[in-house]
Amino acid sequence: MNFKELAAKYDTPLYVYDFNHFTEQFNKLKKSFKARKSIIAYAVKANSNLSVINHFAKLGSGADCVSIGEVKRALLAGVDKYKIIFSGVGKRDDEIKEALKSDILMLNIESEAELKRIEEIAKQLGKVARISIRVNPNIDPKTHPYISTGLHENKFGVDIETAKKLYLYAKKSEFLNPIGIHFHIGSQLTELEPIKEASQIVADLVRSLKAVNIDIKFFDVGGGLGIRYKDEKLIEPYDYAQAILSTLSGLDVTIICEPGRFLVGNGGWFLTKVLYEKENGDKRFVIVDGAMNDLIRPSLYNAYHKVEVLTDNKEMSKANLVGPVCESGDFFAKNVDLPKTNPGDLVVIHSAGAYGFTMSSNYNTRPRAAEIAVMDEKDRLIRRRETFEDLIACEIDYLKE
Structure with missing residues (x-):
């Protein structure tokens, strides 16, 4: 990858995204589940560029969506509607209506109130809503608290007993069809045991549901497989699949897996140029043209991203790598060894394919970055750089003198 040329x-x-890496990661995970019927449903929130979604759709991927906007992106990008799941704890009535009219595979339900609302809307439309219920197995995923989702203290899903009650209710409803079950204990998972433990709890629930003739066809294990940012010990896809499969003996279900970061995280880089250096006392700052509005993970999670300065200079010292945004939290790395830089030197921030552009904003009226796909050594623009006119397009007509 020639970053300087790009x-x-x-x-x-x-x-910059490496589509060949995306393909390799997808095939690696799909192959791991080959012993069973499975759907790899790409988690659109990780990187929602239409060309990225389309690339996975061509590989046979489904889509895990958490807004009606993501559902519409998936459909527009060519994902089979019967491989699309609509999750999220707070779906509006209009979103539910559109999802039901779009005839996607299923809506993933996260509360009793939501179940009743979907039933009422399905009744109004004269449709039967295919649903799954997100079960909260109360398992500690051993990950960052902001991306933990499987504990009772988190806002996601319902407990086992509530889930049983909701499935029994749905079975009796003429407007609900409970075809799936779902769990997702967190993101950036690096330990296998919590995943296996959660899968066992949910598989046992499926067995008890089948005993009362509730035919669960889809066993959705969520996503969350971690990637290496620095020195994390990773879970191999084969071991991940085997841990889940070991809990499913006697169950005829299609496994749905919803990877996001695993597929795209290490296939993306964020490129930014040095503007100048600055010293405040004994503190050194390397100031670049990228900022927290472009890549917020370091500021939001104190997340580590490997930083590489493309220079021949070997003179190293501690520095903070910071951007132009008017916030003390505008940084990519703090107190790291960086070479002496000159204006125009290129800085490459690694592992930026997931939760990078998709979490970016226009804070400080900064246009969002361009996105580039590289495949088989050919590069192409997949999202042009925003202009000032793009930023004001929704406001300018309402400007009053």
Whole structure:
């Protein structure tokens, strides 16, 4: 990957994605579940560029969506509607209506109130809503608390006893068809045992449901497989699949897996240029043209991203790598060894394919970066850089003198 050529061609800040890496990761995971019927449903929230979704759709991927906007993106990008799941704890009535009219595979329910609302809307439309229920197995995923989702203290899903009650209710309803069950204990998972433990709890619930003739066809294990940002010990896809499969003996279900970060995280880079250096007393700052509005993970989670300065200079010292945004939290790395830089030197921030551009904003009226796909050594623009006119397009007509 020639980052200097790409930066010269497309300017910075810039996101670059390796579509060959995306393919390899997808095939690796799909192969791990080959012993069973399975759907790999790409978690659109990780990187929602239409060309990225379309790339996975061509590989046979489904889509895990958490807004009606993501559902519409998936459909527009060519994902089979019967491989689309609509999750999320707070679906509006209009979102539910559109999802039901779109005839996607199923809506994933996270509360009793939501179940009743979907039933009422399905009744109004004269449709039967295919649903799954997100079960909260109360398992500690051993991950960052902001991306933990499987504990009772988290806002997601319902407990086992509530789930049983909701499935029994749905079975009796003429407007609900409970075809799936879902759990997801967190993101950036690096330990196998919590996943296996959660899968066992939910598989046992499926067995008890089948005993009362509730025919669960889809066993959705969520996503969350971690990637290496620094020195994390990773779970191999084969071991991940085997841990889940070991809990499903005697169950005829299609496994749904919803990877996001695992597929795209390490296939993406964020490129930014050095503007200048600054010293405050004994503190050194390397100031670049990218900022927290482009890549917020370091500021939001104190997340680590490997930083590489493309220079021949070997003179190293501690520095903070920071952007132009008017916030003390505008940084990519703090107190890291960086070479002496000159204006225009290119900085590559690694592992930026997931939750990078998709979490970016226009804070400080900063246009969002361009996105580039590289496949078989050919690069192409998949999202042009925003302009000031793009930023004001929704406001300018309402400007009053």
